[in-house]
Amino acid sequence: MMDFRNGSTVTAFILVGFEQSSPSTQALFFALFLVLYSLAMAMNSLIIFITWTDPRLNSPMYFFLGHVSFLDVCFITTTIPQMLIHLVVKNHTVSFASCLTQMYLVFGVGVAECILLAFMAYDRYVAICHPLSYAQIMSQQVCVRLVGTAWFFGLINGILLDYMTFHGPFCRDNHIENFFCEAPIVITLSCGDTQFSMKVIFADAIVVLLSPMVLIVVSYVPILASILGRTPSSGRGKTFSTCASHLTVVVFFYTSAMLSYMNPRSTHGPDKDKPFSLFYTIITPMCNPIIYSSRNKEMKGAMVRALGRTSLAQAVSV
Incomplete structure (x- = not known):
């Protein structure tokens, strides 16, 4: 791929991933990550389906949740299938x-979700602190614009970060000490x-x-004040559960x-980068639907209805 003697540039990268692990360990990783990926895909797909089809979930909160x-789904599909393939093949x-495309998608989707989580906090603020004006403030048109804004800034941000990562020549090593193209690691391989x-x-x-964290904090300060000022009989438990x-x-x-x-780059290394990367590429997307559905009776009811319709359809077809 490269030759240090004649200074040729890198035209491809090698994802080290877990290739230094023993074959039995790699087989264990493959089975574990395949199960986690399947669970994350299944649960997130179910949430997308019920939030977009169940009329009882026709509210801005579930509209945002479906997009999250x-x-x-986009995030884990960008990284995990490639990792699973590399656990099986040697190339x-x-x-x-x-590598450039994967990094762009990771950045774009990640930033969009970051912004969308902040908009969800604002939605909760309006719903709890201004309930009488909620329908007017969080109209369908406003919700669509907020989601479009999150996507827009995510994709634009991806272009900026891709350019900063790949604008210089690559003429050092071409081994990426991770299972996907992550910017801080790729940049260290650049000659620029x-x-x-x-x-x-x-x-x-x-x-x-x-910036989104500031919006989240600003939104939740009056939310918590409003919740704590209520009596238990006025729905404090349900409201707190949704916000939690x-x-x-x-x-x-x-x-x-x-x-x-x-984190400063000096504190990073392969043994630290991979656990962090695994956490936000597969663990977090898998946990999100569990967290939202476990404390939300409306989500539980919608899931039961969706699974019931699926079972009935299968029985009829048989």
Whole structure:
């Protein structure tokens, strides 16, 4: 792929992944990650289906939730299937274009979900603190615009970060010490000004992560004040349960993203990067639907109705 003697540039990368593990360990990883990926796909697909088809879930909160699940499906499909293939085959080579495309999708989808989680916090603020104006403020047109805004900034941000990662020549090593093309690792392989690129990505991570966090905090301060000021009989438990689900997802998502993109590069390494990457590429997307459905009676009821219709349809076809 490259020759240090004549200074030829890198035209492809090798994803190291888990190739240093023993065959039995790789087989165990394959079975484990396949199960986790299947569960994440199944549960997120179910949430997408019921939030888009069940008329009882016709509210902005479930509209946003369906889009979060769709983003999770896109996110894990961008990274995990490739990892599963590399656990089976010995050729871990990916082209320059494939690596660039994968990184763009990871950035675009990840940033879009980050922004959408902040909009969900704002939705909860309006619903709890301004219930009489909720239908007017969070109209269908407004919700569509908010989702479109999240996608727009995510995809634009992906272009910026892809450019900062790949604008320089690659003429060092071509081994990526992870199971997918992750920007902080790929940048270290560049012959260009890696310090400047890392600073830009670090600054971008601060803006992308902290700005939505500010909106989330600003939204939840009056929410918590409103909840604590209610009597138990006025629905404090139900309201707190809904907010707790969203906050749990926020903590999972933002913690893993910060550990990956806001830590100094000197604190990173293959043994640390892979667990962080696994956490936000497969664990978080799998846990999101569990968190939302386990504490939400409406979601549970919709899932039961959806599974009941599926079982009935199968019985009729037989």
